[in-house]
Amino acid sequence: MLNNLKNMTILTDSTTKTDTVAIIDAKGDGEVGEKDFIDNKNQLIKLKESKFNELVEWLKKWGYKVIDRSKENNIEGIQFKAEISPLVPYSSGANTSLFLEFQNDLDDGCIIRSTFELDKNIELYLKNQKKAREIELIYIQIEQIILPLKISIIRAHPLINIYKIIFTEELTKQFFFDYINDVIRAMSLIIGKWDEKYYEIRPKNPDEEKNKIK
Numbered sequence: 069m070l071n072n073l074k075n076m077t078i079l080t081d082s083t084t085k086t087d088t089v090a091i092i093d094a095k096g097d098g099e100v101g102e103k104d105f106i107d108n109k110n111q112l113i114k115l116k117e118s119k120f121n122e123l124v125e126w127l128k129k130w131g132y133k134v135i136d137r138s139k140e141n142n143i144e145g146i147q148f149k150a151e152i153s154p155l156v157p158y159s160s161g162a163n164t165s166l167f168l169e170f171q172n173d174l175d176d177g178c179i180i181r182s183t184f185e186l187d188k189n190i191e192l193y194l195k196n197q198k199k200a201r202e203i204e205l206i207y208i209q210i211e212q213i214i215l216p217l218k219i220s221i222i223r224a225h226p227l228i229n230i231y232k233i234i235f236t237e238e239l240t241k242q243f244f245f246d247y248i249n250d251v252i253r254a255m256s257l258i259i260g261k262w263d264e265k266y267y268e269i270r271p272k273n274p275d276e277e278k279n280k281i282k
Contacts, residue, residue, distance in 0.1 A: 113147065116170045119236050120148040123168060123178070126241055127248070131155055137167075145172045154252055158259045166251055174233070180251050181231035184258045187266070188226075202265070210261055219254040230254050 120138075127134045133153040141149045148170040157163045166182045207223055214221050214230065222229040234247050 112175060116147060120150070120168070120170050120178070123244060124150050126244060127152060127168075130245065132248075146170070147172060152248075158256055164255060164259075166248070166255075176237055177233055177235040179231050179233055180247060181229065182251055182255050184228040184230070184255060184262075186226035186228075186262060206261060206265055210258055213257050213261070214254050217250050217254050219250060228258055230258070 124134050124136065127150075132155060135151045137149045137151050138147070143149075146169050150168040152166040152168060153163060154166070164182055164184065166180060169179045169181065171179065203225070207225075207228075210228070211221060219230050219232055222231075230251060232247055232251055234244065
């Protein structure tokens, strides 16, 4: 009986020691895993920053005015951001900026985006004339001409947000140049479509009416 008790005690001690060692090993593995995760995350941020700087340099060489807005950015999730001015103003004279962004949730790519804001005079006139249907039709037409360019569009009247996701692995200068121009072309088409509608519906002044009668 005493021998059995001794054996049980030894077995219990042995099991306790084994469990203790296993817990220590697991804790050590966890610390190493967490360190590796942090190192990988920092390495990814450095790679993104390097690619961001490279793309900014390409844009500058092509003549674009580029301003690094990374430090001024207050939007959560955006790591690096640059404001890009088009080389030539749009048809309406607007010089709507584009933005190059690297975001937390996009490890292998970046985004080029821009925002169009409907002229308040056009919006007010259409609303006063109760032409909500006209506004909806224009949005449909805009989507029809933008989507073939493989540009994504988000409507938030009176704003239209357009963007293109670019995967940076093996990205060439030619492809990046084309992507930038696709977004600029899309914005130009949007502005042109609203300009067209403005000249269709804008109120005629008295001189125009006189000339029409003659």
